[in-house]
Amino acid sequence: MLQCTALTNIPEIQALVALTTMPGGPDNPPDTGMDGHALCELGEHDAQHTQHAARLRAVDTPATRDLWLFWTSTGRRHTHHLVELPKCPATLHHLTTGSRCPCTLYDHHPTPHSWHVTDPLRDLLVQQVLDAGTPTK
Ligand SMILES: [Zn+2]
Ligand SMILES: [Zn+2]
Known part of the structure; x- marks a missing residue:
């Protein structure tokens, strides 16, 4: 299954406020990871009935809950919701390795587990970065 391609601007102030005011959250706002853009991490889904979702960061350490940004878009207008959610308890065990x-x-989560979701573009970019870091001579 391919990853959803939806992208949104992270509502930075809203996200920082949500993170620092929730029980168990950090006292001081983190300086990274709460600005810029977020990509939907779900597998391809029906955007009418399922909101897009991107994990912003862990709320506690070791992480049992994460802060998720949910959004819906109507044209260029994006409506954001910030929700603190427990992690999916599922783990894929590779029996051979x-x-x-x-x-x-x-x-x-409404779509298959993360290991069923592939993002060909991200895989390609990661491969290029890895290749670039390997001396070719
Ligand atoms: Zn999506
Ligand atoms: Zn899962």
């Missing part, structure tokens, strides 16, 4: 791959989405 013994490695574990926890789902990165929130509990009761």
